[in-house]
Amino acid sequence: xxxxxxxxxxxxxxxxxxxxxxxxxxxxxxxxxxxxxxxxxxxxxxxxxxxxxxxxxxxxxxxxxxxxxxxxxxxxxxxxxxxxxxxxxxxxxxxxxxxxxxxxxxxxxxxxxxxxxxxxxxxxxxxxxxxxxxxxxxxxxxxxxxxxxxxxxxxxxxxxxxxxxxxxxxxxxxxxxxxxx
Numbered sequence: 001x002x003x004x005x006x007x008x009x010x011x012x013x014x015x016x017x018x019x020x021x022x023x024x025x026x027x028x029x030x031x032x033x034x035x036x037x038x039x040x041x042x043x044x045x046x047x048x049x050x051x052x053x054x055x056x057x058x059x060x061x062x063x064x065x066x067x068x069x070x071x072x073x074x075x076x077x078x079x080x081x082x083x084x085x086x087x088x089x090x091x092x093x094x095x096x097x098x099x100x101x102x103x104x105x106x107x108x109x110x111x112x113x114x115x116x117x118x119x120x121x122x123x124x125x126x127x128x129x130x131x132x133x134x135x136x137x138x139x140x141x142x143x144x145x146x147x148x149x150x151x152x153x154x155x156x157x158x159x160x161x162x163x164x165x166x167x168x169x170x171x172x173x174x175x176x177x178x179x180x181x
Contacts, residue, residue, distance in 0.1 A: 008123045010130045010157025014110070021114035021124045033101055040080040040093035041111030043067070044132040048078070050107045066094055073133050074140035079109075126155045136163045138181050139173040146174060 008020060043051065052062040067078045084091030095104045102108060110132070114124040129148075135141050146160055156162075164170040172178045 008120060008127055008155050010127065010155060010162070012127055014131075017114045017124055017127050018110075020120045033096075035112075036093045036096035036102055038090050038092075040082060040095070041109040041113075041115065042070075042072070042077045042079045042128075042133070043109045043111070045110065047109040051104065051109070054104060054107050073129065073135070073144050074138050075133055075135065077133065079111075080104075122152070123155050126152075126158050130155070130158050130163070134163065139178045140180065142170070142173050143176075 008017065048059050048062065051066075052059045055062060055066070057065070063078060066080060068081045069076050069078055071077075081094040082091035083094055093102075095102060097103055102112075111128055114128055115121055129145075133141075134145050142160065142164055145158075145163065148154075149158075149160065160170060160174075161167065164173060169178070
């Protein structure tokens with residue numbers, strides 16, 4: 001069964017993406033709770049300042065005590081630390097509590113708002129990657145996105161020729177003639 005397409009594109013406004021991704025049950029949403037037990041969302045934009053203010057710490061302390069860095073599409077991204085069991089690549093978000101659920105629900109990161117629950121999760125995940133992670137000027141990121149597209153269809157605006165509109169440059173990037181920024 002395929003998920004109905006609702007018009008999510010790379011250019012969908014952030015507020016619309018949030019609307020499509022939000023769970024109307026708030027902290028009681030079992031889909032969000034499940035996602036929180038397996039991973040955490042990436043922070044972008046003002047997510048750092050809001051989370052630091054909520055915790056009453058500086059952004060530097062936030063990164064040191066509650067966040068971990070991850071390489072994603074050749075970019076260093078930050079997310080809440082995962083509490084992993086020995087040897088497992090996944091784990092529970094440091095801000096998730098079995099009884100209270102998401103302890104930062106009111107200010108949770110944009111990635112959590114759009115990608116962790118709801119019918120349009122994969123489309124919204126692509127929206128997030130295209131708008132907040134993938135740098136069209138970074139050849140490594142473009143090649144990594146090309147690998148993703150081999151296994152996952154994308155939303156309008158997410159095809160390689162839409163990201164790198166110069167056909168000759170795209171060919172050189174994919175052919176490893178352009179290696180780095």
